Amino acid sequence: MAGGNFVQRVMSYLVNELLVDSLANSRAFQRFAVRTSKSMEEMASLAAKKRQEIAEQVKEMSRNIESKNH
Template identity: 60%
Template sequence: MAGGNFLHRVISYVANELIVNGLSNSPAFQRFAVRTSKRIQDVSNAAAKKKEQLAEQMKDISKNIEHFKDR
């Protein structure tokens, strides 16, 4: 049983090394990684901006509610 586990780990390690080295040396994969990273950063920035806008809108709504309660 232990021998099978060791063999599995060796095969997994070798396959992982081949895949990682193959992808890291691939210009197409590098372009894909750069484009994906940029898109994720753009989406993250847009989400942060939207979050700020919604927080500001919630403050305004809260102020309006308080204003009408005081009447």
């Protein structure tokens, strides 16, 4: 049993290495990776801007509520 597990791990490692090498050398995959990375960066930037806008709106609402209560 232990020998089979070792062979399975070796085969898995070899397949993984072949897959990683083929993807790393693939122009199409590289373009996909760059586009995906740029999209993720844009989404993160947009999320940060929206978070800031919401924080400012909450502050403004708090000021309005405080001014009405005083």
